[in-house]
Amino acid sequence: MGSVTTEACRRWRETLGAYLLGHLSPEERVGLEAHVDGCRDCRAELEELRPVAVSLADADPGHLGKAPAPPPDLADRVFARVRDRRRLERRRRFAFRAGAGIAAAVIALSVVVALRPEPPHAQKERFSFTALPVGTKAIATLYTYEEDPRVEVWIEYEGLTPGVIYAVWVERASGDRVRCGTFDALDGRHHTVLTSSVSRSDAAAVGLTSADGRQVLRAPVTAPERT
């Protein structure tokens, strides 16, 4: 922006904002326009600020308060999702290299529709959900790796409401539910994988809650059913 050349320029410039917002009296407006016509620097300043003033019309005054802050654990869930996907893709490559003929496909929204090659060094435990709605099937599988105490949760499901977003959580013995991610039920029949921040020894149950909170499926995981 140009330098203020005179005291008159400074005085006029400080009215540029009000001018652009249409808040000057007719006399002030005429005075400012006369000055700007004869002052290249002030004219340049006016043109720099004009689009800013125009842009205000795009803002919704109802949205000027503090923006909603993300929950503190969202960062961990973002990284966990990336880590899960990387782990999956490594397994997939491993499966292809091994010539196992296992086709794995990864589609959007982090839902995995595939046969799942057995990961190395994993303890695998399967659990049923209690009180499933009619027409719904769901099985939770927990994987625990030697190098990482946190459980990986696999949910296989059928008959969930298509398009609904479900949150997956791990319940501690204390009853606290720690969210490990969300998935979109798409056509209602898929698998999803998520890493939780809870270690296997702390996990008492796993479950799903629909985005509207109406549907809750819970599977106790204290006693392994079969491994």
Add this chain to the structure above:
Amino acid sequence: MLRRGGRMDQMDQKAFSLDEEDGVRSAYRAYGAELFGFAARSLGDHGLAEEAVQETFLRAWRAADRFDPSIAPLRTWLYSIMRNVCIDLSRARAARPSVADGDPVVAPGADAFDQALISWQVEEGLRRLGEDHRRVIIETYFRARPYAEVASELGIPEGTVKSRVYYALRALRLALEEMGWEA
């Protein structure tokens, strides 16, 4: 590596290697909160906004080799991914069967998201202003209150309200430019 030349004069144009977890962490630290804010505003649902943020960073990580800071800064690139994620999510939400007492869900089109993004940028710019500057814009522009009234409420001369509006617009211009806004 994502660095392919171009001007690296902004924080977000430092060579982010999004294909590494550290890169995703840096990108999240820099832009996670505002992306969440935008998603929450445009989707009107915090749970869905969390999903949108996770999906945005996952897609960014997967597409890291296509990120070119000489074409668009990281922030702009992430917003363009999030725009598509939000459109997908709101379509998925609209496609689900409506519940008896729920509000009908209509999927906003791409135009609605583009407009929401423009609005969000200006609102975010205004949020970044100092309180004094934001206040005079809200009172005189959004609430259309007379300068004399605002001046007496703030206990400052009317001329100061007027000059503050000018300095507020200058500050807003800077804030918008920092966010990659082009007039």
